[in-house]
Amino acid sequence: MGAGLAAAVVPGCAAGGGGRSGALQVWGGVPAASGPGDVVKAFREKFPQYDVNYTRFVNDDRGNLKLDTALQGGVDIDVYFTYSQGAMALRAGSGLAADLTDRVSNDPDLKVFLDTEQPRSYIDNGKVKALATAREPFFVLFNEKLRQQAGVDLPHAWTIDEFRSTAKQLTTNKTVGAYTVPDIARIALGPNYWYDGNRSNFGDPHFEQGFRVGREMIAAGTAFPWTEVLARHLDAYQQNSFLTEEFHLWSTAPFNLRYLYDAKKYPHDFKVAFAPSPTVDGKDWNGGSYSNFIMINPESPKFEAAWAFVKFWLTEGATPMLKGGKLPALGGVTDDQVITGMLGKEPDKYFDMDSFRRVVLEADPKLATDTRLTGFPEITLAVKQQRDLCWLGEKDPGAAIREVRRLADAAIARNERRP
Amino acid sequence: MATATVAAAPAVRTEKAPGIKPRGWIGFLFIAPNLLGVIAFTLIPLISVVVLAFTDWNLVSGLGGITFNGIDNFVAIARDPGFWHAIGLTLVYVVVSVPLTVVGGLALGIALNRPLPGRAVLRAIFFLPYIVNVVAIGMTWLMLMNPRAGLVNQVLDAFGIQPGWFASSHWALPALIVMAIWGGVGYCSLIYLSALQDAPRQLYEAADIDGASVWAKFRVITWPSLLPTTIFLLVTLIIGASQGFGLIALITAGGPGDSTTTISYYMYQTGFQFYRFGYASAIGLVTFVGVLVLTLLTWRAQRGRALNE
Numbered sequence: 001m002g003a004g005l006a007a008a009v010v011p012g013c014a015a016g017g018g019g020r021s022g023a024l025q026v027w028g029g030v031p032a033a034s035g036p037g038d039v040v041k042a043f044r045e046k047f048p049q050y051d052v053n054y055t056r057f058v059n060d061d062r063g064n065l066k067l068d069t070a071l072q073g074g075v076d077i078d079v080y081f082t083y084s085q086g087a088m089a090l091r092a093g094s095g096l097a098a099d100l101t102d103r104v105s106n107d108p109d110l111k112v113f114l115d116t117e118q119p120r121s122y123i124d125n126g127k128v129k130a131l132a133t134a135r136e137p138f139f140v141l142f143n144e145k146l147r148q149q150a151g152v153d154l155p156h157a158w159t160i161d162e163f164r165s166t167a168k169q170l171t172t173n174k175t176v177g178a179y180t181v182p183d184i185a186r187i188a189l190g191p192n193y194w195y196d197g198n199r200s201n202f203g204d205p206h207f208e209q210g211f212r213v214g215r216e217m218i219a220a221g222t223a224f225p226w227t228e229v230l231a232r233h234l235d236a237y238q239q240n241s242f243l244t245e246e247f248h249l250w251s252t253a254p255f256n257l258r259y260l261y262d263a264k265k266y267p268h269d270f271k272v273a274f275a276p277s278p279t280v281d282g283k284d285w286n287g288g289s290y291s292n293f294i295m296i297n298p299e300s301p302k303f304e305a306a307w308a309f310v311k312f313w314l315t316e317g318a319t320p321m322l323k324g325g326k327l328p329a330l331g332g333v334t335d336d337q338v339i340t341g342m343l344g345k346e347p348d349k350y351f352d353m354d355s356f357r358r359v360v361l362e363a364d365p366k367l368a369t370d371t372r373l374t375g376f377p378e379i380t381l382a383v384k385q386q387r388d389l390c391w392l393g394e395k396d397p398g399a400a401i402r403e404v405r406r407l408a409d410a411a412i413a414r415n416e417r418r419p
Numbered sequence: 420m421a422t423a424t425v426a427a428a429p430a431v432r433t434e435k436a437p438g439i440k441p442r443g444w445i446g447f448l449f450i451a452p453n454l455l456g457v458i459a460f461t462l463i464p465l466i467s468v469v470v471l472a473f474t475d476w477n478l479v480s481g482l483g484g485i486t487f488n489g490i491d492n493f494v495a496i497a498r499d500p501g502f503w504h505a506i507g508l509t510l511v512y513v514v515v516s517v518p519l520t521v522v523g524g525l526a527l528g529i530a531l532n533r534p535l536p537g538r539a540v541l542r543a544i545f546f547l548p549y550i551v552n553v554v555a556i557g558m559t560w561l562m563l564m565n566p567r568a569g570l571v572n573q574v575l576d577a578f579g580i581q582p583g584w585f586a587s588s589h590w591a592l593p594a595l596i597v598m599a600i601w602g603g604v605g606y607c608s609l610i611y612l613s614a615l616q617d618a619p620r621q622l623y624e625a626a627d628i629d630g631a632s633v634w635a636k637f638r639v640i641t642w643p644s645l646l647p648t649t650i651f652l653l654v655t656l657i658i659g660a661s662q663g664f665g666l667i668a669l670i671t672a673g674g675p676g677d678s679t680t681t682i683s684y685y686m687y688q689t690g691f692q693f694y695r696f697g698y699a700s701a702i703g704l705v706t707f708v709g710v711l712v713l714t715l716l717t718w719r720a721q722r723g724r725a726l727n728e
Contacts, residue, residue, distance in 0.1 A: 061691050062691075068478060072479065091479055094479040094484060096479060226586070227587070230586040230675060231564075231565050231569075231583075231585055233561075377692050377693050385675070385676045388676060389675060392587065392588070394675075394676075395676075
């Protein structure tokens, strides 16, 4: 068993060639040791007739290009994951995703994937092409030690203005209140918030509000200085600054919890408490989404095996993914499994469990998954570039958002012209 | 006698050894490994880029998704503010970094050509930046130029200036230029050193006898003898700078804003982030032609001016 399974989950073992093997070939962005290896193991125990190879690709531009060229080049891939919405639109729209509509429609366990209000699937021209395997709600983490020192109440529900004033209360001459402001426009507008008909939606005042509040908080010293964020490339390493108490309010998602219970790798002496994402003017979309979409290659000659694997992952097999902070999209896990899976062996030592239960286990936040994706990569870049200039203090929020609007409109128009 | 010898020579050359037939294709067998590599990794991609420049293609749609669109990409390039912005930044990057690198390399080369103690070690030290891994260079400069904690700003603080370097759209490009010069000066100095050692000594001796000044000797002897080397360095540095990508991708990702989106990075963004491979290929083709023209102009500018011509 050991040797066989080891071979099954060794990254890269399925790559190359182009010839078809007997084993089901699954490509994902999560390292096998962080959950997928155990999912594969459980699947093979339940379905011994199927062999599975899991290949990891790094979920960045180059890794995704590798997957795309492999899919196009006829490399033996049956099931694969897509993590970014931009890649989703391209792959689904370019015939790289099998139509799963009938399978989903005919299965009572999976009917929820047909929901279009809070979509858990990617539906392309009425056809289900991809299914979310994970639920990634956002929440706000508090450094519990400093919260108590500052005498700040742990919010059960709060607005973005209260978030801002709390960040101010937590700011001292040594520490910054918050890393950054949550995405105000997302909270107010929900899914597809970048689009309004055939144009972009950046004329909505919540976008400028988001840029302005972020800039004002940085200027006031209650949010992390953006010069530091860029100079130290902190966006990818926010956890380090939270753990070293450089800031105390952290709007984030479950995948970052893994840094907070590993005292050997990430030593710290404080507990972490949870608060829900703040609301904006009575609007309460969460910044998180359904994500980690699983897709089947339409060229796969092993569709039945592939579908068995996809369904297993969705309905009963995703528990091992908790260790990477991936809550199963369909639930199907007990609270104890979530706690031990996501919070390590000594959850009480590192987390305020009451707030965890309230915010993560018992809450049902509105998760917004984008399904309109025209010009998505171009708009993503425009938002990032102009936000950086605005938060560095080099550009007025109004001018920055107008530039985003101009670039986004151009991107939408250009992409809609394309065949 | 002489006539007979000359007449006999061709007969010897065409004479074949008994039993051996010359087969031209055998030569190709020997160079086949390299030839295949060149065809697969240079020739085919080169031709592909030229063909793709006239298409609309996103890679993911496969070869069947290629749509020929004539000169649309080139028309779009002419109207694309992002392209012209990137070209402008690239020109600034090239025009500032290349001459300063060459001048710095020349000065260093002349200095290292003198009988200094520890000269060999100094040469090795100045050449180091050229061979160090780009990631190590990037990480080091990132730390050195941190706006708050970096060594560079701690020194500059004494003069009352605190540039934001990579965290400022005004300073990010100058920071990259400083790094490019730092990385290239050692290489240039080494090339100049070898050229200086080939300089015609008899001319210097004659100049000494005539009582020429140091500047006069540099202007009339040293510089003309170094001109071919200078042109070689200019050409290679212009090509290298216009292709500059590694440090930008590593440190700034084209930002803040689009302040360091040079043409190479813009091409990368267009192709590998926006998946507009046809358009990215057209940008590549236009850039190639531009660099080729610039190179030819630089080459022609030195014709007849070198000392040895």
